[in-house]
Amino acid sequence: MRLIESIAPFYFVLILAEILYTYKYKLTFYSFRDSITDLSLGTLSRIADGVILLGIVFVYQVLQNSFSFGNFLPLSLVSSKSPISWVILFVLVDFLFYWAHRFAHEINLFWASHVVHHSSEEFNLSVALRQSFVRNLFIGIFYLPLAVFGFSAEAYLITDALNRTYQFWVHTRIIDRLPFWYELIFVTPSHHRVHHAVNPRYIDKNYGGVFIFWDRLFGTFEEEKEEPVYGVVKPLGTFQPIWAEVHVFSDLFRDFRLTKNKWEGFLGFFKPPGFRPSDLPAYPKPKPVSPYSFIKFYPKGKETNGFRFYIISQFIITALSSLIFIKTYGKWSHFEIFVFTYVIVFSFYSLGKALNSQTDVKRYETAKWIFWILIAGYLFI
Incomplete structure (x- = not known):
C-alpha cells in the first residue's frame, strides 16, 4: 500500500497531462x-x-507458516534476496492475476466486485482508479x-503493487499501437481498450495485467480492429458512485429473495453474469x-462553471477527509470508525445525486453538511 500511495501523485500528474492534451487537440476522451x-x-x-x-x-x-514448502526449494527461487526470485514472483503474480481477472468476468460474485471498473462509458487514465471497495478481497x-x-508477504505486496502500477498507463486512448x-x-493500451469494450467481438478478451501472452496461450x-465502445452490456445509467459499487450485488440478492428455488438462487452467485433462476424472467x-x-x-x-466548481470542491473536501480517516482510524474507537465511514459514504452518495442533477440533491447536501458540522464539533470542541 505504501508503494501505491507514494506513486499516487504521479497518477494525478499523468491524468492532468492527459486532460490538457485532450483539451489542446479537442479530443472528447474525458x-x-x-x-x-x-x-x-x-x-x-x-x-x-x-x-x-x-x-x-x-x-x-498463516498459510506460509503452516503449509509452505518453500524450505524445500532452492533459496534462489523464493528468497527475497535473490533477483531471480523477484522475476519468478513477478511472472507468477501476473499469471494468477490473469485467472483472477478472468474469473471476475465469468462468475457473478466476482463480477459484482469488478463491474465497477468496467461501468464507465469513457476510457482514460482516470478510469484506472475506478475500483471496487472489495476488489482486494x-x-x-x-x-x-x-x-x-x-x-x-512483503515481497507479494510489493510485486502486486508493481503489477497494478503497470496497469495504470494502459488506460488511455492517446497511445496507438506500439x-x-x-x-x-506485454499488455498495451490497444489490448486494454479491447478489454473495456462491449463490441461483441471484444467482450471477455485480453485479461492480462502485464503480459499479454497469457491471453494468447489460453485463447x-x-x-x-474496430473502434471500441466502452462500458458494460447492461449500462449503469448513473454517475452515482455508491450504486456503481453495489448494483450487481443488489441484483443477485434480489433474485435470491424473489426466486422460489433457493438453491438456484444461491448457485446464481457462482454462475456467469446474466444468469437468473429459472422461475424468474430472463434478462x-x-x-x-x-x-x-x-x-x-x-x-x-446544466454544467456551468459554478456547478463544476461546487462539485470539485465537494469532492476534494470528502477525499481529503477520507485520506485523514485512512491515516488515523487506528486511533479511533469502533463507534467513531462506523460514524465517520457512514458520513463519508453518505457524502459520496450526495455527490452522486449532484452529478446526476437529481431534484432532491439539496436535501442530501444539507444533511451532509449537518453531519460534517457535528463531526467537527465532536473533534475540535
Whole structure:
C-alpha cells in the first residue's frame, strides 16, 4: 500500500497531462461527471483496502507458516534476496492475476466486485482508479498460493503493487499501437481498450495485467480492429458512485429473495453474469453496439462553471477527509470508525445525486453538511 500511495501523485500528474492534451487537440476522451465518479470510486476503494489487505496478509502468513514448502526449494527461487526470485514472483503474480481477472468476468460474485471498473462509458487514465471497495478481497484469494510456495508477504505486496502500477498507463486512448515485439509480449493500451469494450467481438478478451501472452496461450486474445465502445452490456445509467459499487450485488440478492428455488438462487452467485433462476424472467438480450449509434448516458442538468466548481470542491473536501480517516482510524474507537465511514459514504452518495442533477440533491447536501458540522464539533470542541 505504501508503494501505491507514494506513486499516487504521479497518477494525478499523468491524468492532468492527459486532460490538457485532450483539451489542446479537442479530443472528447474525458467527461467531467464521469471522471469525478472515477475518482470518487477510487477514494472509496482506498478506505476498504487497508482493512481487507490486513486480513489477506494474516491468512497469507498463516498459510506460509503452516503449509509452505518453500524450505524445500532452492533459496534462489523464493528468497527475497535473490533477483531471480523477484522475476519468478513477478511472472507468477501476473499469471494468477490473469485467472483472477478472468474469473471476475465469468462468475457473478466476482463480477459484482469488478463491474465497477468496467461501468464507465469513457476510457482514460482516470478510469484506472475506478475500483471496487472489495476488489482486494476477491483478487487476494487468488494470490494465496504464493504463500505455499514460500514467497514472503512483503515481497507479494510489493510485486502486486508493481503489477497494478503497470496497469495504470494502459488506460488511455492517446497511445496507438506500439512496436510488434512489445505488443506480442506485454499488455498495451490497444489490448486494454479491447478489454473495456462491449463490441461483441471484444467482450471477455485480453485479461492480462502485464503480459499479454497469457491471453494468447489460453485463447482469450483479441486484436483491436474496430473502434471500441466502452462500458458494460447492461449500462449503469448513473454517475452515482455508491450504486456503481453495489448494483450487481443488489441484483443477485434480489433474485435470491424473489426466486422460489433457493438453491438456484444461491448457485446464481457462482454462475456467469446474466444468469437468473429459472422461475424468474430472463434478462433481455443486449443489442449489438456500434460506435456510430451508441449514446452515452448524460443527465440533462446544466454544467456551468459554478456547478463544476461546487462539485470539485465537494469532492476534494470528502477525499481529503477520507485520506485523514485512512491515516488515523487506528486511533479511533469502533463507534467513531462506523460514524465517520457512514458520513463519508453518505457524502459520496450526495455527490452522486449532484452529478446526476437529481431534484432532491439539496436535501442530501444539507444533511451532509449537518453531519460534517457535528463531526467537527465532536473533534475540535
